[in-house]
Amino acid sequence: MKIKTLSVSEVNNYLKKIIDNDFILNNLSVKGEISNLKYHTSGHIYFSLKDEAGKVNCVMFRNRVEFLNFRLEEGMSVVICGRASVYTANGSFQLYCDEIEKEGLGDLFVKFEKLKDRLSREGYFDLENKKTIPYMPRRIGIVTSETGAAVRDIINVARRRNNLVDLVLYPAKVQGVGAYETVIDGIEYFNKVKSVDVIIIGRGGGSIEELWNFNEEELAMAIFKSKIPIISAVGHEVDYTISDFVSDLRAATPSQGAEIAVPLESDIYKKLEESKKWLENNVENKIRSEKLKIESLEKILKLNSPMNKIVNNYIVVDRLKEALENNVINKINIEKERLRGLNNLLIAHNPVNLLQRGYAIIEDDAKIINSVENLKEKKTIKIILKDGKVEGDFTPNI
Template sequence: MKIKTLTVSEVNNYIKKILDNDFILNNLSIRGEISNLKYHSSGHIYFSLKDENSKVNCIMFKSKSFDLDIVLQEGMSVIVSGRASVYTANGTFQIYCDRIEQEGLGELHIKFEKLKEKLSREGYFEDEFKKPLPKNPYRIGVVTSETGAAIQDIINVVRRRNTKVDIVLYPALVQGDGAYKTVIEGIEYFNKKKSVDVIIIGRGGGSMEELWNFNEEPLAYAIFKSEIPIVSAVGHEVDFTISDFVADFRAATPSQAAEVVVPLEENQYNQISEYKERLSFIISDRLREEKQKVKNLEKILSLNSPSNRIANAYLEIDNLKEKIEKIIEFKIKSSKEKIFSLNNILNAHNPLNIIAKGYAIIEDGTGKVVKSKEFFEGTTEIKISMEDGYVKGNFTPIEKGGFYYGKERKL
């Protein structure tokens, strides 16, 4: 029996006919969890429906999505009504959805929310613990798959923005059981080596299951304990993981992470020029200030130089000399006047002046002035001093008399 050879199109069309004519496959109601969800710009909705062991691709056309009264989300548990068929262009088996009803949150989503709530309660998401990103990093550490699109996107963006920044890749697994452990190893490696200024961890987009390694609790702890700032760039803009919340900065995509971390080289040169100009101004201004200080010090030194001080000392000596001379002159003059005055007084009381008027001084033998007539009792030795000299001799009184109001009277 000869077997007929069919084309690929014929096979796909045959399978499609069988599926389209099957009553059960044309009236399906399937329970499962949504993953790999995508709202297409055309209005169609693409996603996978999965359970613990299997998954099937689904599509809801724009015309059917108008009647959808819920917003589909990753991890959402739903009941899908529709039919199974084959897209003959690529032989894809998929469910064409007519109606979708929410049944409840999926297990992964529940697990995600519980861990998120726990870490939030413990303070792992607080801004006070987030480290600032370096403004001008020299080396960037990247922890991701060496064959994925993420590292290529990062390299392209970094090289376009700045040719002076080095990129160091730590190859890690970003999908599959236990892949998060290699991401932790990368973080610990860079923290041990201290060879980079910032770390980017991440991968491209995918379903919640494919991104789940970035929702693991041990990885969250490793990110939090890192001494080097970490940027989380997991999936697309609509994708959120625990790593995004714990990291110091969350980037929507790996490309955005590179843009955030790496400054434009042109801006750096402009900033350097600005700093150079400001520094030059500061130095010039400082030099002017210091020169003025030197001039002021020169003036002070000039005023206080030894030669000036000596000259000033001579002037001070001359002034003191002149002052002393005036004091001496005044003292001499004052003394002369005093001597003159005393001399006048002395002259006024000088006995010799009295004698010159015709008076005499009588002294006894001992030189004592005789003031009373009672001295003379008998013959007495006396000395009589007059203007031109004195005479000595014995005197014998003949009569004793007295004076009364200027007239002689006998006593």
């Protein structure tokens, strides 16, 4: 089999596409030591992150540098959050940093990475295990703090998008020791009563310590076991938790969670109108199709109608009648000719006709005498001529 030859740029673009579509590589947290640090005049930061066994190039763009509250230094131990990709111009693999934290928080990140890696290997993040988020939920369950900004954001966005969707809040703690247990209680409650079509769990942004309840393994298990689809809406766009990975869908913020879960009322009406038109078109096409079938069957029925057969047989009968009449006429004409021939032959051999030419017939007791031997004795004879007959005794003169 011939292998397709690719250009360098095609190979780089192919690798970039594969890496950009990898869920894990798009949500990395990597620990290491800074080297080759460069603050560029453009505002971007370029550096390498290394450990005892390897090194990877990193870049933090200006729009993310603005949120960095300390200055990086050579040899500094840090944990970066971001994504991996390929710079296609030179084919280099590098990390694009969204957040950088000092090593002081490294233990939590290590714990986070270990749990994420293990759950990933066990299939908790696999796409085939993700449940579909319903397009038009009638009721949405919300598991979050009843006093936090998250619930207000969810309610405001949901009401702005669609007033027809019911919202049910299960008050839960979202920060502090053991807070994740109340989130688990909320998930189990909605699964027990089965009163909602989708569940949103979440809270507003915060540090890794503040969001840690959403990195607990017990909560990940509860999310995975839920029969109701779950949207994880924890923190800000750059924040990632174990709940985000194991949930059926991740929302960058609580507001986005509401946007995902609640369809726009105008979109629903638009969809209904499109469905109506689709249905009408399909009904019309079906009617048209069935009408053509009926017309076709009608034509077949007419072609195979008994009346058509009778009419066609009338034609056959007429042809047979005509043929019979012609045969009879031909037969009569033939017989006439034969009789005419026989008549002519009879006329030609009729002895009466001979009498017209002066011949006579001699009879003796109704027997024709055709020899002199029959007249050697006296007898009474009859002579038949053309205009009559005479009778008398005949005496031979011998």
